Amino acid sequence: MNEEQIRAGLAEILEEVAGIDAAEVSEDRSFVEDLDVDSLLMVEVVVAAEEKFGVTINDEMAAELRTVGDAVRLIHGAMALV
Amino acid sequence: MTTRSDRRRVVITGTGVISPIGHGTPGFWAALLAGTSGVRTIAGFDASDLPAQIAGEVRGFEPDVYMERKVWRRIDPFAQYAIAAASEAVEAAKIEFDEELAARSGVLIGSGYGASRVNEEVFATLRDKGPRKIGPFTAASSAIDNAAGEVGIRFGITGPSGAISTACASGTSSIGESLRMIQHGYADVMLSGGSDDSVTRQDIASACSARALSTRNDEPERASRPFDTGRNGFVMAAGSGMVVLEEAGHALARGAEILAEVVGYGATSDAYHPTAPHPEGIGARSAIRQALADAGLNAEDVDYVNAHGTSTTLNDRTESAAIRAVLGAHAERIPISSTKSMTGHMIGAAGTVELIACVQAIRSGLVPPTINLDDPEDTGLNYVPHTAQERDVRVAISNSFGFAGHNAVVAVRRWQP
Numbered sequence: 400m401n402e403e404q405i406r407a408g409l410a411e412i413l414e415e416v417a418g419i420d421a422a423e424v425s426e427d428r429s430f431v432e433d434l435d436v437d438s439l440l441m442v443e444v445v446v447a448a449e450e451k452f453g454v455t456i457n458d459e460m461a462a463e464l465r466t467v468g469d470a471v472r473l474i475h476g477a478m479a480l481v
Numbered sequence: 482m483t484t485r486s487d488r489r490r491v492v493i494t495g496t497g498v499i500s501p502i503g504h505g506t507p508g509f510w511a512a513l514l515a516g517t518s519g520v521r522t523i524a525g526f527d528a529s530d531l532p533a534q535i536a537g538e539v540r541g542f543e544p545d546v547y548m549e550r551k552v553w554r555r556i557d558p559f560a561q562y563a564i565a566a567a568s569e570a571v572e573a574a575k576i577e578f579d580e581e582l583a584a585r586s587g588v589l590i591g592s593g594y595g596a597s598r599v600n601e602e603v604f605a606t607l608r609d610k611g612p613r614k615i616g617p618f619t620a621a622s623s624a625i626d627n628a629a630g631e632v633g634i635r636f637g638i639t640g641p642s643g644a645i646s647t648a649c650a651s652g653t654s655s656i657g658e659s660l661r662m663i664q665h666g667y668a669d670v671m672l673s674g675g676s677d678d679s680v681t682r683q684d685i686a687s688a689c690s691a692r693a694l695s696t697r698n699d700e701p702e703r704a705s706r707p708f709d710t711g712r713n714g715f716v717m718a719a720g721s722g723m724v725v726l727e728e729a730g731h732a733l734a735r736g737a738e739i740l741a742e743v744v745g746y747g748a749t750s751d752a753y754h755p756t757a758p759h760p761e762g763i764g765a766r767s768a769i770r771q772a773l774a775d776a777g778l779n780a781e782d783v784d785y786v787n788a789h790g791t792s793t794t795l796n797d798r799t800e801s802a803a804i805r806a807v808l809g810a811h812a813e814r815i816p817i818s819s820t821k822s823m824t825g826h827m828i829g830a831a832g833t834v835e836l837i838a839c840v841q842a843i844r845s846g847l848v849p850p851t852i853n854l855d856d857p858e859d860t861g862l863n864y865v866p867h868t869a870q871e872r873d874v875r876v877a878i879s880n881s882f883g884f885a886g887h888n889a890v891v892a893v894r895r896w897q898p
Contacts, residue, residue, distance in 0.1 A: 416551065442617040
């Protein structure tokens with residue numbers, strides 16, 4: 400799976416849990432400032448991403464995520480380890 | 482206690498219903514007058530191993546019509562139903578909560594069991610997948626006050642809010658306590674009512690074990706038969722009833738249509754048994770008496786009783802005796818019906834939905850029937866068998882008697898300025 404496919408998968412999750420239009424989910428967008436994803440919603444996003452991509456994202460890593468691009472790269476890296 | 486003359490008067494300016502026999506007050510009311518049963522074989526989950534396999538489920542409910550997906554996906558159906566019913570009530574009342582009114586308004590929503598479905602799912606997830614898979618909003622959405630919280634957020638209401646839980650009396654207790662909040666000046670408007678989605682495996686199994694449910698699985702529509710000697714238990718149902726309660730002067734000042742006045746409330750407890758009512762109905766009698774006294778009404782003023790009428794032998798028998806004890810000879814002159822014969826028992830929603838039926842009876846001059854009533858347990862009382870009756874209803878009372886011996890009665894009267 401490449402980074403674009405991961406971004407598209409993340410967009411699906413964000414639409415599902417937060418009603419965010421897929422077109423808004425580009426790599427430079429900040430979860431908190433641009434997409435209004437607060438810390439509780441972020442927990443949902445991370446758990447859904449773990450299921451969808453078959454990876455483990457620990458809480459410290461999740462806390463570092465600022466932008467969609469951060470999440471895409473983290474998931475991509477985690478998938479490489481699987 | 483304040484006297485009636487120095488209390489503020491409280492009126493209903495909007496109603497909303499989500500029920501097994503219709504979504505929206507007009508459809509619900511038409512179904513009641515037509516004697517429509519909402520009881521069917523349970524379709525929402527596999528009930529084949531349960532003694533009771535029938536219920537009054539809310540069918541065809543589309544939460545997208547009432548709220549955004551991101552809202553409904555994280556809350557229990559009981560909170561979704563409350564938002565839907567509240568939206569109808571607010572729209573009907575043509576009320577807008579600007580900043581000033583929002584601060585003078587509150588939300589009180591009764592529920593017997595609250596977020597049953599969310600809680601069932603959480604227990605299963607915790608057991609099967611572990612704590613990390615529990616969603617972060619569960620901390621809020623699993624709570625019994627979640628419906629009130631979500632409705633408050635939806636309308637931006639910033640006065641007092643919360644849940645009230647008195648089992649099957651919750652919807653009536655909620656109206657009564659809201660009435661007092663407005664009477665005594667803590668709020669000018671209350672969005673008040675009840676909501677429950679107790680058609681879950683857990684709730685059905687529990688009520689079966691309490692020997693409370695009808696197991697007439699082969700005849701669902703005939704299973705809820707209050708006051709009929711052939712009854713064998715109540716039928717679990719789901720839904721929500723919500724009303725806009727408003728201080729009368731406030732409603733008049735904004736030109737609102739007044740549907741009825743809420744004039745009295747009585748609440749007592751049996752302190753007797755976890756599920757059975759007191760055999761002499763002492764608490765039930767006392768609650769009816771208190772509601773009438775609170776309203777300044779005599780027994781002869783009552784034109785219609787919407788009975789609790791669950792279709793269990795213990796409740797029906799006790800309630801008939803209580804009505805006779807309080808209303809005396811007048812009890813035989815007025816219609817007494819149980820709309821649970823059609824809706825099933827909507828638990829925390831029942832009391833408010835039944836109050837709405839009383840309001841409709843006052844406005845229409847028609848009282849809804851008790852269906853499935855072939856052989857009445859008390860032949861001297863008019864339980865309005867099978868078909869609606871034309872009656873000039875000026876005053877109606879709605880009875881609710883819950884498990885744990887919670888008794889609540891509300892009296893409503895046609896509006897007279």
